[in-house]
Amino acid sequence: MKKAIGLAALAALLLGGTASAQQINVKIGVLTDMSSLYADDTGIGSVIGAKLAAEDFMKTNPNVKVEVVSADHQNKADNGVNIANQWYDRDGVDMIADVPNSGVALAIAEVTKTKNKVFVGSGPASSDLTGPKCSPNTIHWTYDTWMLANGTGRAMVKTGGDTWFFLTSDYAFGHALERDTAAVVEKSGGKVLGKVRHPINTNDFSSFLLQAQASKAKVIGLANAGGDTINAIKQGAEFGIVAGGQKFAGMLIFAPDVLALGLKTAQGLTFTETWYWDLNEGTRAWTKRWDKERNSPGKVPSMNMAGVYSGTLHYLKAVAAVGSAKDGKAVVDKMKALPAEDSIYGKSVVREDGRVLHPAYLFEAKKPAESKYPGDLYHLRATIPMEEAFRPLKDGNCPLVKG
């Protein structure tokens, strides 16, 4: 009898032991822009972000096996949805990361919800993702239009830029950014004199710049991103916009954009980001690793790529805590419950509506003479604490948030 009890106890111990070290397989799909105007701000660099996160996590959690796949949505929502469906239904993908382009991201959030998987958005900007369109399966990591509008918009109005004209990218993202920024400008005592909406991926901005110039607004707000922002600023210099006394407010600018513009053109631009590669020891060490994988000298990672890393890492922690990646909502709930911290974003808070909070930074592009080494692009002008950087929970109209 004693022997039997002993054996049973041993068996139970072994069973329990194997259960806690149970093998968990996770497949992550990085859905991004590999070939168009956002490719240098996300693209392959984001895939590397996810791979580094998988690598780091597997080192400390040998029982979790993470596989990373990637695809190009070409900035088309239908492409994105097709890939997502295929990934979820056929290829066993558990989580989709990145997804620059708010139009695609809103569609992906919808698919992810119906299939009960997880979407960790680092690329999209629209604050609607955690506002009216919030979902129990979506986490919005890096930034959003509300935060950009409040960071940059308020700073510009404060320094005298009280009349605005918008150049807006004509889709979900641009509209959201323009709406959020206009609200901030008006609330801070400024005035919006006009706007023009241009098609996404516009090569030639001269016509729109002329209209902005004719409006005599003190600030030209660029509610666009990537290649569009680069072209607008570059051609603005040609048309003497800044020389004529008007200022550009780049509502969404990434380090690779500044690099592409060259500091000579970009100098003095003020903008908000939540991450910069040269921020501290942790970010610099990570950039070194990223650089080695990227293997393209002279490139710097953007906040989106870092966001994919941090978001993926936190997601994996939640998966390990839940014990499986299969129930998307359970994993997201766990992401909200667990404290989020890593070496490059520091402490973050995952809020009820899926919004992730971290401090935001107001940067200014350096003058060419101030840049000491390759990739030395920014002055840090102000740090906005996380509670102020993002939209208050109650203002988002997210149906998930009760009362």
Next chain:
Amino acid sequence: MLTIFGVPSAALFGQLLIGLINGSFYALLSLGLAVIFGMLNIINFAHGAQYMLGAVAAFLLLQFTGIGYWPALIVAPLIVGAFGIVIERTFLQWLYKLDHLYGLLLTFGLALIIEGVARNYLGSAGLPYALPESLRGGQNLGFMFLPNYRAWVIVVSLVICFGTWYAIERTRLGAYLRAATENPTLVRAFGINVPVMITLTYGFGVALAAFAGVMAAPIYNVSPQMGAELIIVVFAVVVIGGMGSILGAILTGFGLGIVEGLTKVFFPEASNTVIFVIMAIVLLVRPAGLFGRGA
């Protein structure tokens, strides 16, 4: 200030001028396409990629050899033109007797490869290329600020367009060329080396695209997809003007640039589609295009 349909007249004139400048690029590019189609019967879908190569060549010349904008205006088209000649000798020369479709498919494939390779090595955000020192600044015309460089673009493009038209329609060499496309055997009987002439014509068309690329480099970002974005519009221009018509390509190029500029004032959201709407209408009314000679 005087307003026309609610738009200040100053802004309107500004847009007209901007349209003319963009039209210069359309004209330059569609000119090369028309020359190649008119003389070789090849629908050169790689034209956009070759335009991009021109800009990239200018960028690389500056980056690695210190050759600036002015020499690049000559050197880059020569390099890319030579590359075009290699393409013609290795691929295109076997296609002249086949349906247009084969040339289109081949050059389309080439364009994808060239753009893919460029993207792989250069990234996609684009590379900065500074304005030449002597063309910085601009003139205040009262109704708009005209950057000197853009004025230069209009002048150069007009000169090149007129020069090419003149060479093909009014000179002896042009007459040989036109004759060679009509009846190569007969022209060869006069002791003229037709294959060499055809090869050089393709090289010239490609060089024209590269030239436009160098002209564009300081204005637009030098990026792998700069040609892909433009080529569809330029094809529309060529089709509207009448495939293979040199004069048609030039006039429609400038004309559509202006129409597009005006659309950007009155209904900016449609500025990407207006050219295709016009194309549809023109093709319904005149299937051979505005200046085409028979379908």
